[in-house]
Amino acid sequence: MIPGHFTYHRPASMADAIKLLSDLGEEARPLAGGHSLIPMMKLRLATPEHLIDLHGVEGLKGITREGGNIVIGAMITQHELLASDVIASSLPILRETALLIADPQVRYRGTIGGNVANGDPGNDMPALMMTLGATYRLEGPDGVREEAAGDFYQGAYFTSLEPGEILTAVSVPAQPSGHGYAYEKLKRKVGDYATAAAAVVLTMSGGKVATCSIGLTNLSETPLLAEDAARAVIGTTLGEASLKKAAAAAEEIMSPAADGRGPVEYRKSVGGIMVTRALKRAAARAG
Amino acid sequence: MTPQAKKTQVSMTVNGVEVDGLVEPRTLLVHFIRENLQLTGTHIGCETTHCGACTVDIDGLSVKSCTMFAVQADGSQITTVEGIANADGTLSALQEGFRQMHGLQCGFCTPGMIVRAHRLLQENPSPTEEEIRFGIAGNLCRCTGYQNIVRAIQYAAAKINGTEFQEAAE
Numbered sequence: 001m002i003p004g005h006f007t008y009h010r011p012a013s014m015a016d017a018i019k020l021l022s023d024l025g026e027e028a029r030p031l032a033g034g035h036s037l038i039p040m041m042k043l044r045l046a047t048p049e050h051l052i053d054l055h056g057v058e059g060l061k062g063i064t065r066e067g068g069n070i071v072i073g074a075m076i077t078q079h080e081l082l083a084s085d086v087i088a089s090s091l092p093i094l095r096e097t098a099l100l101i102a103d104p105q106v107r108y109r110g111t112i113g114g115n116v117a118n119g120d121p122g123n124d125m126p127a128l129m130m131t132l133g134a135t136y137r138l139e140g141p142d143g144v145r146e147e148a149a150g151d152f153y154q155g156a157y158f159t160s161l162e163p164g165e166i167l168t169a170v171s172v173p174a175q176p177s178g179h180g181y182a183y184e185k186l187k188r189k190v191g192d193y194a195t196a197a198a199a200v201v202l203t204m205s206g207g208k209v210a211t212c213s214i215g216l217t218n219l220s221e222t223p224l225l226a227e228d229a230a231r232a233v234i235g236t237t238l239g240e241a242s243l244k245k246a247a248a249a250a251e252e253i254m255s256p257a258a259d260g261r262g263p264v265e266y267r268k269s270v271g272g273i274m275v276t277r278a279l280k281r282a283a284a285r286a287g
Numbered sequence: 288m289t290p291q292a293k294k295t296q297v298s299m300t301v302n303g304v305e306v307d308g309l310v311e312p313r314t315l316l317v318h319f320i321r322e323n324l325q326l327t328g329t330h331i332g333c334e335t336t337h338c339g340a341c342t343v344d345i346d347g348l349s350v351k352s353c354t355m356f357a358v359q360a361d362g363s364q365i366t367t368v369e370g371i372a373n374a375d376g377t378l379s380a381l382q383e384g385f386r387q388m389h390g391l392q393c394g395f396c397t398p399g400m401i402v403r404a405h406r407l408l409q410e411n412p413s414p415t416e417e418e419i420r421f422g423i424a425g426n427l428c429r430c431t432g433y434q435n436i437v438r439a440i441q442y443a444a445a446k447i448n449g450t451e452f453q454e455a456a457e
Contacts, residue, residue: 001334008295008312008358038354039336041313051312053359079348103425105339105403108348109355190424191337 003041006049010056014139014168017057022141022164024050030166031055032075032114035106036123060113060168063087069171074113079104081112090174091132093181093201097124100183103191116149117167119157119222122193126153127223128183131199131215134172140165153222179203180286184278185217186270188261194218195261196271198226198250200278202233204286209233214246214278218261219254219271226250229275238283246279247272297361301326302370310357316350317341319357320367328368328398332427339426342399343367349406351425368398371405380446381405381439390439392430399426404440413444 011017021028027049031037040046054060060075063084070090072081078098081087087094101107101115101124115125116136129136129149136147141164152159161167175181185197197217203210212234214226229250236242256267298307301324308323320326320343332340334353341353344366371379381401384390391397400423407414407422414422419440420433428436438454445452 002315002318003313006312007293008356010358034356034359035336035354038356042334042353055359103339104407104422105342105349105351105425106336109350 001042003038004044004047006041006047006051008051008053010053012056012058014057014059014166017052017054017166018139018141018164020050020052021166024052026163028052032117033077033110034114035102035110036114036118036120054113054166065090065174066171068174070174072112072170072172074117074166074168074170075111076113078102078107078110078112078115082107091172093128093132093175093183093199094125094172096181097128097183097185097199100124100185100187100197106191112170113167116152116170117159117161119153119155119159121156121221121223122218124183124185124194124197124217127197127215127217127225128199129170129172130223130225131201131213132172132175133213134170136167137169137171138162138165139168144168146171150225156221175201176203178287180282180284182278182281182285184274184281186274193261196256196267196274198271198274198278200275200282202279202282202286204283207237208235209238209283212279214250214275216250216254216271216275219256219267221255224253226253226275228252233279238279243276243279247276250275295358297357299360299363299365301365302367308357312356312358314357315353316343316355316357316360317352319360320352320365326367326369329402330395330398332395332399337427338396338399339403339423340396340399342402342426344402344406347406347409349403349425366402366405368402371401379405380443381408383446384439384442385436388435388438388442390431390436396426396428396430400428400436404443408440408444408447412448414440416441 029048031051031053060073062073081098115123134149181201183199186195194217199215202212212230214230216224229246232245233242251268251272254268254271258264294309330340332338336354343352442452
């Protein structure tokens with residue numbers, strides 16, 4: 001399987017990359033880790049005439065603290081996320097999730113920017129970013145803008161990126177010490193996309209859930225924030241009744257496709273189970 | 288359709304030797320390695336980034352060379368399975384491990400397995416069985432059931448560390 005012809009560009013600065021992307025128009029695609037785009041090109045499901053490789057662009061590789069946020073450059077790979085002490089201490093759920101993405105070789109190349117910007121409902125980081133209240137830095141010909149992860153996803157492979165824009169960083173609020181977290185992913189085999197997955201971040205106070213946020217992966221055309229499910233457990237001790245209520249509320253908003261991962265009813269049912277498991281595990285971790 | 292894309296000159300170091308070639312932008316690294324360099328030890332298995340048979344080591348990272356363009360490897364340091372043996376031509380600890388522990392049957396996945404295990408042992412010289420299994424999760428084998436591949440890597444780790452190889456209990 002050989003991709004179609006394209007012209008390869010390797011700009012050294014973001015200004016050059018944006019200029020290329022705007023000048024070349026719709027037939028140009030930015031190339032990050034390439035582990036979604038290159039397979040699509042080999043299948044000829046994507047046939048860009050120009051690839052703008054971001055590997056030579058300066059300034060897309062840092063993981064830094066900016067006030068209460070951890071700012072992660074778009075070209076940070078999953079492998080680099082796993083190696084980062086800042087991520088391990090302040091955003092351990094990112095580490096837990098990155099470990100469940102694909103396999104070692106893919107994690108060496110695959111980037112956080114590509115994972116969140118591609119709009120693939122099967123990718124794990126988008127729902128997590130919504131759960132954590134992250135924002136994306138989008139740079140384009142008209143300058144820089146910030147967009148909440150929750151506003152970014154509009155449909156499968158369809159995001160609010162404007163023509164000529166490139167996602168350059170992800171800004172994630174550092175979670176308070178003592179928060180509980182869990183990413184529960186059901187998959188058929190190592191490396192597979194989720195049959196269903198749920199992200200939970202919460203805090204506990206006096207044995208009861210004080211704050212809670214729940215995200216869902218691959219259970220709709222876009223990642224979902226399960227707000228009613230989160231509300232169902234806030235103020236409770238996470239007893240069986242409130243866990244059931246949360247799972248039911250989460251299932252209410254799921255609309256998964258019926259595919260090789262199972263029929264709709266099954267995927268919704270296990271989606272609810274992922275929510276329940278993630279809530280329990282997050283609560284057990286909260287201090 | 289775009290007209291036939293212009294070819295680009297690339298140069299890289301493969302198994303310690305400086306090489307160059309003229310490639311189309313769409314040429315995958317694995318095709319450059321196998322066809323231009325005639326290093327056919329690196330195999331093409333699934334071509335869909337799943338099987339890991341095409342794994343090579345690029346600048347200290349295990350990479351599926353079917354999922355990277357040759358132009359992207361310009362200037363890099365690459366090790367393929369042909370570069371794994373000891374400098375004097377004797378088998379490396381990993382190769383010896385695969386031989387002694389019967390870590391292969393048909394042998395198709397073996398180049399990718401060995402190149403991947405090479406990097407795994409660089410990063411973690413004394414992996415547990417679980418860490419080995421997690422570390423080779425990007426390499427598929429349809430023959431062995433992985434048992435003997437895991438043993439082969441344990442054998443190599445023990446040999447490199449100068450410790451005694453212990454057969455894992457069944």
